[in-house]
Amino acid sequence: MDVRQTVEELAVQGVRVHCLALGGVDLTSPTGKMTMGIIGAVAEFERDLLIERTQAGLARAKRDGKQPGRPSSLTDVQREEVKRKLAEGATVAGLAAEFNTSRQTIMRIRETV
Numbered sequence: 001m002d003v004r005q006t007v008e009e010l011a012v013q014g015v016r017v018h019c020l021a022l023g024g025v026d027l028t029s030p031t032g033k034m035t036m037g038i039i040g041a042v043a044e045f046e047r048d049l050l051i052e053r054t055q056a057g058l059a060r061a062k063r064d065g066k067q068p069g070r071p072s073s074l075t076d077v078q079r080e081e082v083k084r085k086l087a088e089g090a091t092v093a094g095l096a097a098e099f100n101t102s103r104q105t106i107m108r109i110r111e112t113v
Contacts, residue, residue: 004036073101074109082109 011028096103
């Protein structure tokens with residue numbers, strides 16, 4: 001849609017756009033407009049298929065009990081230990097080094113305390 005709008009704006013200014021990938025078709029001509037329409041329709045169709053497949057895959061994963069996203073770098077036991085140590089005054093950087101994880105992971109746990 002953006003390409004079509006750009007071509008139309010350029011045509012109003014008297015600029016003719018030729019697509020070399022399509023054999024030099026003038027996109028401001030009736031043939032070029034039809035070609036852009038067909039390519040746009042195919043692109044939209046492919047995009048819709050991709051969305052449909054992605055949603056189906058996510059639904060299947062959810063149905064199979066899989067958790068989306070990256071796995072947690074710490075176990076539940078480790079998370080509880082981090083919370084306890086934070087409450088005792090341990091530093092974020094020190095805990096990150098101790099548990100071999102990032103400071104951001106420790107800070108996210110700290111936000112839940």
